[in-house]
Amino acid sequence: MPNARFILKEPNAKTETLVYLVYDYQYKRFKYSTGEKIDPKFWNKKNQRAKETRKFPQYPEFNARLDMLANGINTAFRKLLNDGIQPNNEILKKAFLQAVEGNVIQPDKITLLNFIEKYIDESKTSKKEGTLKAYKTAFRYLKEYSQKIKKPLDFDTITLEFYNQYTGYLTYEHNLSANTVGKHIKTLKTFLNEATDRGINQNMDFKKRKFKTTREESDSIYLSVDELKNIESIDFSDSPRLDKVRDLFLIGCFTGLRFSDFTQIKPENIDYGKSILQIRTQKTGQRVSIPLHATVKRILKKYNNELPKAYVNQVMNKYLKDVASISGLKQLVQTTITKGGKVQKNNCPKYELVTTHTARRSFATNLYLADVPSISIMKITGHKTERSFMQYIKISQEENADKLLNHPFFN
Known part of the structure; x- marks a missing residue:
């Protein structure tokens, strides 16, 4: 039977660092951030728990929490085997979270608009001024649309239904040209591709054929x-x-x-x-x-x-x-x-x-x-x-x- 172990993210850090749960099973490795932090000087590497010292008075509750997580991953693994389910990291994580439901520190959820705002800020050092301006304008329209429909926009809401409603909003309420609407959709796809590459977005509706970037041939001239x-x-x-x-x-x-x-x-x-x-x-x-x-x-x-x-x-x-x-x-x-x-x-x-x-x-x-x-x-x-x-x-x-x-x- 595999055993859960705990390691520090940065064991040589001078300040608090995250504690990871590591579970090796059937030639696979499951790694999970417990959300707990500790100064390495209070960590017992051999026991993989906090040192029992008055300098770290929280050690009883801290260690009890790690014990609970260790029991949770073991329980989840046994249950999968008993149910005849072959574990992999995705299945094991789901079973583990169910086993410790209510006792896990959930990371802050990154919403679509939060991500776009942070991405624009990151891009200030690498993107041209014109590109940043396009990003900011697209972000402004998305925020306005969210306020208009009185619903938050998130990754899972970017569907073909959203596409039809949003392009209609830009076209009829803001009187934008077909090419300008197309540019806003293209910029939105840039945001979604970046979020997908980072593992934040799982919704692939934006890659569907009907979620298209419209383009109308321009009447630009040339001089002979x-x-x-x-x-x-x-x-x-x-x-x-x-x-x-x-x-x-x-x-x-x-x-x-x-x-x-x-x-x-x-x-x-x-x-x-x-x-x-x-x-x-x-x-x-x-x-x-x-x-x-x-x-x-x-x-x-x-x-x-x-x-x-x-x-x-x-x-x-x-x-x-x-x-x-x-x-x-x-x-x-x-x-x-x-x-x-x-x-x-x-x-x-x-x-x-x-x-x-x-x-x-x-x-x-x-x-x-x-x-x-x-x-x-x-x-x-x-x-x-x-x-x-x-x-x-x-x-x-x-x-x-x-x-x-x-x-x-x-x-």
């Missing part, structure tokens, strides 16, 4: 090579701010870098001998090498290879619309968005849709139209799959047809 040449040709010398914004934007259009990267280019990133720009991207940490386009070379020369300091993204986007408007990008573009569960269609001038991210999208699309292999473009943009890359580039049906006209199949 001719449109970019026109922007470059405009004389903005009477407006230094627009001149600077235009130049930085063109750097993005001909390098494919994100705003956070093309605004940080330094002379040491440029290999003038090979005519290549090399930089480690902030978002992914990848090191990319990009051939220097003639436009990039001209702009670098204009600033003596030291690009001007950029405005913050919001201000850049505001000034970019002025640059695009002056450059004549006033043709109407129809945009479609599903918001509050309703499809909304609007016509707006193209310049209103230009942002710093238009630069990166323009780079990818223009290279694709120029028959540069997708894999070569993806080496710069960082897309992992061709599928995600094809969703990223923006070409019309007509542009796609024009591209195919030069294909051998159609000749």
Whole structure:
């Protein structure tokens, strides 16, 4: 018959440490935290109990508790054998807890919202500011929803029924777009995956096919090579701010870098001998090498290879619309968005849709139209799959047809 024994979590600690119950049976080992703590100087390693000393006056009750737990695990093991049940750690733990019911210190239960709050706090040292902002926003909506339905949210409540009700809440009560709702579900899945990896969550409903991250194709635009040449040709010398914004934007259009990267280019990133720009991207940490386009070379020369300091993204986007408007990008573009569960269609001038991210999208699309292999473009943009890359580039049906006209199949 196996015997229960007790060990200290940290036997050499100078302060109190946890006491573990260890039970070796049938070539298996069951380990359980008793919840009791003791200073190692009061522990009798040979007897595996507290020393009977006046310096630790609680020893009678302390040892009696360990005896009760030892009897409980032995009773549970015998009962399983008598009932013809083959023990394993999961079965034995359940039987043990039943045997000592009411006499075990239960650990504090970690709820879903508690976990998310702690995880966000942990992430402050490892995640980007944008990611933390997304985490906090998703957490806020979850708390508001819990208050709205007057029920606590926990791991076992994240079911398909919850999914349907919560996405409806975000869509109709907060009037969020389909893509924004999808981002909140994606963030919730991030929290649940982390909790699952840590052994805290056992509910796998969030991995079901219907618990999906919705995504609606965006109406993001790109600027053609001719449109970019026109922007470059405009004389903005009477407006230094627009001149600077235009130049930085063109750097993005001909390098494919994100705003956070093309605004940080330094002379040491440029290999003038090979005519290549090399930089480690902030978002992914990848090191990319990009051939220097003639436009990039001209702009670098204009600033003596030291690009001007950029405005913050919001201000850049505001000034970019002025640059695009002056450059004549006033043709109407129809945009479609599903918001509050309703499809909304609007016509707006193209310049209103230009942002710093238009630069990166323009780079990818223009290279694709120029028959540069997708894999070569993806080496710069960082897309992992061709599928995600094809969703990223923006070409019309007509542009796609024009591209195919030069294909051998159609000749």
